Amino acid sequence: MKKLLLSMILTFGLISFAFAQSKVISGKVTSGTSGPIPGVSVFVKGSPANITQSDATGYYKLTVPNEAKTLVFSFIGYTTIELPINGTTVNANLKEENTTLSDVVVVGYGTQNKRDVSGSVASVKSKDLENLPVTSFEQALQGKAAGVQISAQNGKLGQGITVRVRGAASVTAGSEPLYIVDGIPITSGNFSSTSSPTSALADLNTNDIESIEVLKDASASAIYGARASNGVVLITTKQGKSGKTLIQFNALGGISTPSNHREFLNAEQYVQLMRRAGQGAANQDFLNGDYTTLQEALDDYSTIVENRLNRYSAGNNDYQTYKVNTNWERESYQDNPVTQQYDLNLTGGTEKTKFYIGGQVLDQNGIIVGNSYKRYSGRLNLTNKATDFLEVGVNLNFSNSINNRLSNDNAFSSPLQSVALSPITPFIDPRSGLISGTLPGAATNYPVYYNPFIGIENAAYKATVYRTIGKAFANVNIAKGLKFSTDFSIDNLNQNEESYYGSLTFRNTGTSNGDGQNISTFVINANTNNFFSYNTTAGKSTFDAILGTSYQKSTTKSSNIEGQDFPSDAYVKLGSAATKVIALSSESAFSFLSYFFRANYKYNNRYLVGLSVRADGSSRFGANHRYGYFPAGSVAWIASEEDFLKSSETISLLKLRASYGLTGNAEIGNYSARGLFAGTGAYGGIAGQIPSQIANPDLTWEKTKQLDLGFDFGLLKNRITGTFDFYQKNTTDLLLDVRIPQTTGFGIKTQNLGALKNNGFELGINTENFVGAFKWSTAITGAINNNKITNLGGQILNSNEINAAVEGQPIGVFYLPEYAGVNPANGDALYYLNTVDPNTGNINRGTTTNINEAARIFAGNPNPKYTFGLNNTFSYQNFDLTVFFQGVSGNKIFNAGGQYMSANGSNGYDNQTVDQMQYWNKPGDITSVPEPRLGYGNGVGNSTRYLSDGNYVRLKTLTLGYTFPASVLTKIKLSKLRLYATAQNLATITGYKGWDPEVNADHQSTNINQGVDFYSAPQPRVISFGINIGL
C-alpha cells in the first residue's frame, strides 16, 4: 500500500509541478570544516522518495509538495539533520559525526565509552570484517589491530592460524589468546587428529560479527585473570534493532589461484643435472679410492643414472628427447576452484523485543587438488524486555562444516610434495593408462616417491563439525544504576574425522587392502557468569563497578578407531575391516572458578582511575597452588579537557594513559601437575599399566607483569586521530616442559621455570584526508615487538634442529650452521667453523666441508619485529574503493624442504628448483650452488643456505564497490543494492624466494618452531564478485 502510494507520488510529481501545487526549495549544503558538500541526500521528511542530491558546489534544488514542512539532509560521515521549510531557501550546515569519540567499546563484563577507556584495547568493527572470502575471522582481522600478529601456516582451507597479541608470552605452554564470544569463553584451539592443526574458531561466521575487541594491556585483560597473558579477544555478534525489519542478502562468488608459483627444472634441465650429479659422485668415489680409474667410476654411474632416468621415464627412453615434460607443481592446483558465500540476515524488532537472524552458506574450493571447505551456519540473537526491570534473551549459534582435508605438509601424500617427482615422469603411465605409480606395476620404485595424485581418487580425509553455542541471559535492574546480570551457556563441539586410504595408495600406507580411520571428538563447555554492575554520578564524579563470579567446565571426549584389510575399496566403513589396529577412547576435563571485581572512577570528565582484580582457581594446577590473584590498575588524564587545551583549534583530544598489572597463563595439559599411571602398558593381549607422568604438586600459572604507557589524540577536529602505546611484558615462572634426566624413566617435567620479555610500541592512526564529494580516509596500524627469553634454566630447546628457545635470544631463533658458499676449486660446499677459542674468545672464521664441525649460530628471528597494515578507503559519488596493504618485516624463513628440492642434485632423484642450474661445474666457477654429487649430500644439511628474508608487503584486499543511488532503488523497490569486486592477496612484494612468505609448515608448528617452509601451499589469490541487497 505504501509502495503504491510512493509510485503515485512519483507519477503525480510532474503533474503536481505543472499545476503549481508544489514549490521549489533550493539551498546550499556546507560543513564548518570542509565548505560545500556534494552528494548529500536531501528529501522531504516522511517521503524519502522525494529526494535529490547536492551538486559539486553543494547546491541543491528540490520540488516539494506545498504541505511539506521538513527537509532531511543526510550524508555518510555526518550527523543527519532536519530543517524546517521556511520560504524557498533552506541552507544546511552539517556536522561531522565524531564516531571515533562516541564509539562504545566492549570490555570484559560490560562496555565503556571509548573516551573513558584507560587501558589498551584494539577495536575492529564489522565493516572491516564483512564480505571477505575468508574461512575464519582471524584472516579478516590480519593487519587491522595494532600489536595483533596473525599468520596463516599455509594455503590449505580451515587450517590453524597463529595469533599473537604483543608477542609470544610463553615458551612451551599455549600462546594463543583467550576468545570470548558475547561474554562466554568459547572452545578454541585445535582438535585435529593429525599434527597439522585446525581451528575451532572457524565455526563462527565472520559476517555475524559486530565488533572484535582485543584487550592488550593488563588493565584491560586482567579481569580475565589466569588466562589473560596472551591477550583476550572479545567477539560481539550482531544484535537486533527496533524498527522495520531489515532483510539483507549478500552473495559472493570467486575464483582462487595460487598467489605464487615456484619453478622447478624441466625435463631437459633435470636430465642434465642428474647426469652431472652422477659424474660428480663418480669423481668423489674415484678420489676416495673406490675405483682405480675415473672412467670406470663414470661408466658405473652413467649406467646407474641412465637406468634410473629410464625407470622414471615410465620404463622407456623418452627422457633422452625430453618428450615428456610434466610440471608437477602446476598439477597440484585445481582448475578454477570456486568460492561461494551466501548470507541472509534479518534485523529488527520492537521496543520490547529485538532480534538478529543470520544464516550463511560458505562453499570454498581450495587451490590444492582435493581440498575444500563447506559451512552452513545460523544465528539467532534475541532479547526481550520482560518487564520494566527485567531483560532476558538468548544467543544461539549453530554450524556444520565439512572440510575435505589434505595430508600434512611433510607427507608424501601432500599434493605439493609432487614437486619432488621427475619432470620426465608422465602424469599418466602409458604402460597402464593409470596415474603414474598406480598398481599394478612397479609401485615401490616408480615414480621417485609415492605419487600423491593417486590419493586424490583413492583416498579421502573428511572432517565434519557440528557446533552449537547457546547462551541464555537475564539482566535485572535492581535499583537506579544497579544491575544484576546472569548467563548460562553451553558450547558444544562435535567433530568426526573420517579417512579411507584405498588399496591403490599402498605405497603410502604400507597396507595392501585399504586403511580406514574414524575419530570422534566431543567437547562440551559449560559456563556461567553472574555479576552486579553499578554506576552513579555525583557532581563531577562518575563511578562504576562490577562484582561477580564465573564458573567454567569443559570436557573433551574422543574415540579413535582404525581398521585395515577391506574386502574391496567399495567398502570404506570400519565394520568391513578384517583387522582393527586402533581402538581407543579418552576423556579430559578442566574447570575454572573465578571471582572478579572492577571499579572505574572519573572526575570532572578528565581524570580516570581504574582498578580490577580477579581470583582464579583451576583444576589444572597443583594441589599446593590452586588459586591465584590478578590485580591491575590504570590511570588516565584527558588533557584536552583542561582549560589550556580546550580552546585549541589543533588539538581536539589528548588523553594520556598508564596501566600496570598481573595476568596469568594456564594453557597446559589438564593434568600436568599430577603423577600419573596409564593403562597403556598392555602386552601380548594382557592389560598392563605404566607410569606416564612425573608429579609436580607445586605447578601453578605463568605470571606476566605488564606496564603500558600510551596516549590517544585527535587533531584538527578529529580528522586525524590516533593512539600510541609502549608496553613491557615480563613473563616469569614459565610453564616449561623441563628436561629431566631420562634415567628417572621420564623425559620431561612441567615446571614453573624461566622468564621472557616482550616490549614494543604500537601505533594506530586514522585520518580523513578528503571529506568532500571525493572522500579518502586512511587507517594505519603498526607495531614493533621485541621478544627475548631471559631464563630457561640453561636449557636449549631445539626439537626440529632449526628453531631454538635459548636464553638471550627471541623465541624460535634460527640456530643453524653458517653456510660459507662453494669452494671455487672443487665445488665443495663450505661452512664457517664459527668455533670460539676458549682462551681468547676469538671466533674461528675458517671453513669446513663437514657440517658437523661447524658451530651453530643465531641466524635470525622467525617472528616479525615489525607488523603493519595500511588501509585506504576512497569514495566518490556511488563508488567506493578499499585498498588494504598488510606486511611484516624483520623476520626470516627457513626452507626445510631445501635439502631435497634445492640440493644441487646431491640428495637423490628429487626434482630441483631452477636456481640449482647455477651449480658449480668446473674449477674456477663462482657460485653458491655446490657441485652436484648424487647421494653425496654436498651442501644439503640444514644451514643458513636455506634461510632467507621473510619480510613482505601484500595487497591483502582490494575492493571496488558501486552502490546504486536512491533514485534507482526506489524504482526497483530495494533499500540497498551494492555490487562489488574484491581481490585477496593480489600482489606481494617479498624477499622470500619460495611460494609464500606467510608460511609455517603445519606438521611441526609450535611456539618455538616458526617460520619454516616445507612444501607448504601458498595463500590463495581470490578474485570475487559480490552483491549486497537490502529489502
Added chain:
Amino acid sequence: MKKTYKYTLLFASALLSVATSCRKALEISPVNTIEQGKALLSSKDVEAALVGSYSALGSRNLYGGRPFLMADFLANTDAIEWYGTYAELTQTINKSLLKTNTFVNNIWADSYSAINDANNVLAAIDKVDATKKNKVEGEAKFIRGSVYFDLVRLFGKAYNDGSPSTNPGVPIVLSPTTNITDGSYVSRANVAAVYAQAIADLTDAEAKLPATNGFFATKFAAAGMLARLYLQMGNYAAAGAAANRVITSGNYNLTSTFISAFPKMPEPGNSGQPADNTKEDVFAIQVRTLTGFNGYNEFYASPTYGGRGDAVISKDWIDLTYSNDDDRINAFYDDGDMFTSKFGNQYGNVPIIRLAEMYLIRAECNVRLAPAAPIGGQTPLQDLAVIRSRAGLTTTTATLIDILTERKLELAFEGFALHDAKRTQTNIGSIPWNANQLVFPIPQIEIDANKNIVQNPGY
C-alpha cells in the same frame, strides 16, 4: 517492596546454584590415567605394572628390535645396503653417530623407562600374593637385568676393552622415581658394576622364576640371557653352564626347518598375522595388531610385507656367505631387491633368545675351555652339527672359527654382529674393534639435563 522481595529471591537462588556447583568445582580427576598414589595398591595392580614393564621392554626402541638393528648396522661392512631416509640410521651404517641421534636417545630413554617400570614393581613386591611373589620379582629382575646388560654393551666400552672397573658404563637406578630430587641426578657406574648388577638381577631371576610361564620370562629365559652375558664377558665356564641349563631343560626344541624358527611370512597381498612363539623361542617379544612393534620388520621387510624396505641385503653377500646347499640361503626373498625373511611378518614376534644360540654358546665355550668332560656332555662338534644339520649341512670340524662363522650364518641380522666382533676383537673393515665410533654416544639431551653424566670419548 514486593519487587525487592522478588529480586532477593531471584538472586538468592542464582547465587545458591552457583555456590552448590562450586563446592567440588575444582576437583577433576583424570580418567584416561590414574594418579600414581592409586596405581599400586593390590597384587593385581603390581602384576599389571609388571605387564607394563614388558610392554616397555617390547618398545621398538628396546627389545622391539632397534638396539639390535643398530648394533648390526654399526658392524656392517657389505651385508646390508641402506636405502633409507632416516638420518639416524644413515649415521649408524656410516659409523658416524652424532650425539644428537634421536634413535640413540630413544634407546636410552626407553631402557630407563623399562627399568623404572621394573623398579616400581620391585618396590611394591610386598603387595603381591605370596604364591606369585617370586615369579613377579623374578620377571621384574629379568627385565631390569637384561636392559642393564644391553645398555652397558651399547653405551659403554666392551668388557674386554681396557679396564671394565674404571671404564664408565651407565647409571644404575634401582628404585622407582616418584619425584625429582637431587638424587635423580645420577652418575655413570663403571662397566664392571653394571655387569655385576645385571648378573645379580638375572641370577636372582633364574632362581625365582618358574620353568614355564607362558610367553613371559622363565627360569630359562634368565639363564639364556646370563649365557649371552657371560659369553660377552669372556666367562666361558659360566656361559656354557647357563646355556646348558637352557638346552637340558627340555622345554625348547629346534624347529624342523630354519625358516620356521621365525614368524611366518604372509602370502603376498595379505598382511601378517600375530602368532605364538615357536618351540625354539626361549624368549620373544610379543607383537599383536594393537600392541607391540616389530622394529626389525620396519626396516628389513619390503613394503609388500609391512616394512619400509630400507635395509636391503646384498645379493653378493648372500652368495658369498651361504653355500647353495645351505637351507639358510633360502631365508631371503626377492621383492625388487633382496630382503631377509626373518622379519617378513609385520605382526610376528621379535625373537630375543632362540635355542640355536644356546647350542652355539655351549659349543664355543667347550671349544675355548676344552674341558676334560664337555659341559652338558656334548662335544662342540655334536652341538654344531645340531645347528648345521637343520640347515641341511654336514659337519666335519668344530673349531672356534667354525663356530664363530656358524654364528654369523645362523644369527645374521639378529643383533649379534657388533657384540661378537668386540668380544672376539675382530675389526670391522678397517675400523678397530674397540674404536670410539662403535660405542654409542650418551645422548646430548641427557648430558644437557644432567651435568653429572660424562660423554663417551670421541663425541
